Amino acid sequence: MTPPLSVDVAVIGGGPAGMAAASAATGLGCRVGLVDSYPLLGGQVHRQAWRRLGAGQDPVAGLPRRFRGLGADPGVRLHLGSSVWHARQVTGGFELLLTTGESVHAGAVVLATGAVELVLPFPGWDLPGAMTPGAAQALLKGQGRLAGRRVVVAGSGPFLLPVAAGLVRAGATVVAVAEASRLRPGVLGRPGVWRGLSSSPAKLAEGAGYLSALLRRRVPLLAGWAVTACRGRSQVEEVRLSRLAPDWAGWDRERWVRADTCCVGYGFVPSMELARALGCGERPRRGLPGSAVVVGPDQSTSTGGVFAAGEVCGISGAAAAELEGLLAGRAAACWVGKRGGRPGPPTASVRRRLARQRSFAVALEQLGRIGAGWTAWLEDETPVCRCEETTWAKVRQAVGAGARDLRGVRGLTRAGMGYCQGRVCGPALALAVAGLAGRGLAEVGDLATRSIAWPVPLGTIAHSAGPG
Ligand SMILES: Cc1cc2nc3c(=O)[nH]c(=O)nc-3n(C[C@H](O)[C@H](O)[C@H](O)COP(=O)(O)OP(=O)(O)OC[C@H]3O[C@@H](n4cnc5c(N)ncnc54)[C@H](O)[C@@H]3O)c2cc1C
Numbered sequence: 278m279t280p281p282l283s284v285d286v287a288v289i290g291g292g293p294a295g296m297a298a299a300s301a302a303t304g305l306g307c308r309v310g311l312v313d314s315y316p317l318l319g320g321q322v323h324r325q326a327w328r329r330l331g332a333g334q335d336p337v338a339g340l341p342r343r344f345r346g347l348g349a350d351p352g353v354r355l356h357l358g359s360s361v362w363h364a365r366q367v368t369g370g371f372e373l374l375l376t377t378g379e380s381v382h383a384g385a386v387v388l389a390t391g392a393v394e395l396v397l398p399f400p401g402w403d404l405p406g407a408m409t410p411g412a413a414q415a416l417l418k419g420q421g422r423l424a425g426r427r428v429v430v431a432g433s434g435p436f437l438l439p440v441a442a443g444l445v446r447a448g449a450t451v452v453a454v455a456e457a458s459r460l461r462p463g464v465l466g467r468p469g470v471w472r473g474l475s476s477s478p479a480k481l482a483e484g485a486g487y488l489s490a491l492l493r494r495r496v497p498l499l500a501g502w503a504v505t506a507c508r509g510r511s512q513v514e515e516v517r518l519s520r521l522a523p524d525w526a527g528w529d530r531e532r533w534v535r536a537d538t539c540c541v542g543y544g545f546v547p548s549m550e551l552a553r554a555l556g557c558g559e560r561p562r563r564g565l566p567g568s569a570v571v572v573g574p575d576q577s578t579s580t581g582g583v584f585a586a587g588e589v590c591g592i593s594g595a596a597a598a599e600l601e602g603l604l605a606g607r608a609a610a611c612w613v614g615k616r617g618g619r620p621g622p623p624t625a626s627v628r629r630r631l632a633r634q635r636s637f638a639v640a641l642e643q644l645g646r647i648g649a650g651w652t653a654w655l656e657d658e659t660p661v662c663r664c665e666e667t668t669w670a671k672v673r674q675a676v677g678a679g680a681r682d683l684r685g686v687r688g689l690t691r692a693g694m695g696y697c698q699g700r701v702c703g704p705a706l707a708l709a710v711a712g713l714a715g716r717g718l719a720e721v722g723d724l725a726t727r728s729i730a731w732p733v734p735l736g737t738i739a740h741s742a743g744p745g
Pocket residue numbers: 289290291292293294295312313314315319320321322323359360361362389390391392393394411412414415439545548551586587588589593594595596598730731
């Protein structure tokens with residue numbers, strides 16, 4: 278086993294939160310190790326195009342200027358194209374085990390692992406051409422490739438708009454953008470909603486920009502509609518759009534449209550595996566599956582020496598992630614006793630800007646919610662877990678046979694036991710099992726408790742000390 282690399286602060290995740298944390302910590306004199314699964318820095322929002330692994334590509338060239346210094350900073354050691362598959366507390370700090378076989382020893386850790394997309398299954402979602410909006414975005418940004426020529430973008434949340442706008446700008450025909458939620462009467466009058474939305478005019482303007490790009494290309498924008506099925510011989514050829522009942526349990530109108538691709542996603546779920554492995558306190562998300570890390574004003578978690586920033590703390594967008602990263606990097610540096618160095622913006626002003634970003638996100642979250650009746654779209658044979666091909670009928674049988682939570686359903690059906698380890702199907706399964714068993718989301722739990730957070734070859738485990 279390679280001897281561990283020793284750093285003051287290890288940052289897991291190279292998105293806006295992780296990059297800001299690494300910059301802040303190195304600015305205060307720390308030696309920083311920054312790990313990301315992707316071969317280049319940037320995370321989801323600043324994803325850079327890459328040629329191929331080992332091509333000697335500059336990992337920061339395509340980033341906004343403020344992050345480019347990370348590439349040449351002698352205080353930062355980049356571990357790119359490498360995932361942390363296990364993290365644990367050891368004497369004097371923390372040990373991270375990487376899929377490359379290396380290990381990193383750190384006095385403090387910043388978790389900036391971001392989020393995954395929430396996918397609700399539907400008949401046909403296992404056909405080639407059915408994917409998430411994030412997957413289409415990643416193909417476009419990372420490899421300059423269009424996911425398809427005739428695309429339906431659907432689901433719920435503001436992320437649908439930049440994805441659809443990006444696709445039309447790149448030359449795709451977007452057949453429709455379907456947002457499943459409808460603006461509920463009176464929602465804008467709720468305390469905090471209007472104030473939250475108006476707290477970030479720049480974001481409203483960004484949203485308006487996407488909308489006008491779509492309207493200029495005459496893309497139909499549907500509210501209260503969802504993709505409830507797609508079909509085709511060997512890939513998506515037709516997509517069913519349905520106008521949903523208020524609880525999504527059925528629909529009063531439907532139409533099949535011709536498309537080779539459908540991108541469907543219902544927002545994001547924080548990536549909690551490493552936070553949970555390190556024992557960080559969590560909070561449930563109201564009405565949504567998964568949980569988020571609880572942090573203090575300096576982004577400290579309940580585990581001393583572990584800080585968290587960005588979407589792992591809740592879905593607040595890229596600007597908030599960056600501000601949280603800045604605070605987390607400073608606090609982690611402080612934890613390991615480093616306080617001198619480059620002064621950044623005053624903490625009070627960072628917190629004020631962060632509060633505005635968070636109130637915008639909270640307001641946005643109240644505009645949509647997942648209708649409890651979505652499982653009415655599923656047919657007996659619809660795979661709910663694509664890795665293990667567990668069907669909806671098997672999940673229902675498992676609950677009928679007495680499974681009361683996700684672990685029980687996994688044990689009886691293998692759902693969540695495949696390569697993605699429940700990252701794709703877990704959140705939807707939680708919603709479905711809660712509905713079937715008549716229990717709350719917190720009671721049915723999730724599939725994020727894993728001592729191996731990332732798929733890793735057995736040989737790598739054998740050559741490391743392994744989870745203790
Ligand atoms: C698929 C997807 C696409 C998105 N695209 C956009 C977009 O185009 N525009 C936009 O405004 N918002 C987008 N978002 C929302 C977006 O994630 C953010 O608002 C913003 O990027 C959050 O920043 P972050 O630093 O918290 O997380 P991210 O930017 O997601 O960065 C987290 C990073 O952690 C890494 N990581 C996670 N676990 C591990 C591990 N175990 N080991 C090593 N590395 C790990 C990931 O590879 C990732 O690079 C997207 C989200 C997702 C899930």
